Amino acid sequence: MKWRSLEESPPDTDTRPLRDIFAERKNLIAKYVPLDIQAVHTRVIAELKERQLAGNILTVGSKAQAFDLADHNARRISSADSLARGRLLICFFRGRWCPFCVGQLEAMNLILPRIEQAGVSLVAISPQTVQQSFFMVDQHKLHFPLLSDAGNQVARQFGLVYQVPDDQQVLCRRVFVNLPLANGDSTWELPIPATFIIDRDGTILFASADEDYTQRPEPKEILHQLGSRPSTQSRPFQL
Numbered sequence: 001m002k003w004r005s006l007e008e009s010p011p012d013t014d015t016r017p018l019r020d021i022f023a024e025r026k027n028l029i030a031k032y033v034p035l036d037i038q039a040v041h042t043r044v045i046a047e048l049k050e051r052q053l054a055g056n057i058l059t060v061g062s063k064a065q066a067f068d069l070a071d072h073n074a075r076r077i078s079s080a081d082s083l084a085r086g087r088l089l090i091c092f093f094r095g096r097w098c099p100f101c102v103g104q105l106e107a108m109n110l111i112l113p114r115i116e117q118a119g120v121s122l123v124a125i126s127p128q129t130v131q132q133s134f135f136m137v138d139q140h141k142l143h144f145p146l147l148s149d150a151g152n153q154v155a156r157q158f159g160l161v162y163q164v165p166d167d168q169q170v171l172c173r174r175v176f177v178n179l180p181l182a183n184g185d186s187t188w189e190l191p192i193p194a195t196f197i198i199d200r201d202g203t204i205l206f207a208s209a210d211e212d213y214t215q216r217p218e219p220k221e222i223l224h225q226l227g228s229r230p231s232t233q234s235r236p237f238q239l
Helices: 018-032 035-050 079-085 099-110 112-117 130-140 150-157 166-174 179-183 219-227
Strands: 068-070 076-078 087-092 120-126 146-148 161-163 189-191 194-198 204-209
Touching (some): 018 099, 035 166, 079 120, 087 099, 099 112, 099 120, 112 219, 150 161, 194 219
Antiparallel strands (some): 068 076, 087 194, 161 189, 194 204
């Protein structure tokens, strides 16, 4: 992800806390994005919070439904197969065009060895096409599967899906964020970014979701959650 007047850091080198990385990106937005455009995005977040969309999202103790999706290499990945090996860590994200999604997945990439040491499989799910996921893996040197959730069907099961408002659609088109092309459909639906840890029986052990797409759990918090529930019989997913 290129930012005006900012050199892109090579993958696997930015070890700062996610909040610091996001703060830098927010400052760039404040500097370069016109105020009227910022106001639209701020209003959409506020409206989502007013609708209490997060109140419909699966919580700790809920059961997650099984899913089967194509990864960035068009291989099918089954949640049942992953859970047969151990716990499953899922990051729902909006797409490769979102700098906060990029920052989060790069941060998760850095802690991937420790996730695997805990016997956990990591996958990231978005509505973008297999081709877009392939581009993202290649550009950012990610080492875990990016799964394409066509039509947000899995995200819908988790209660994460919302419709992008018309005026925000206009802004996306102005900055060449073509969601119909990126996602392969014309719905203009996105998932709220969210992170879940799923136990081997499908029970949700950890859930974090926020209508504000600039708020994501710190990798250290996720590692703490994984470490608090060790599993000696599980094996990580192998790419």
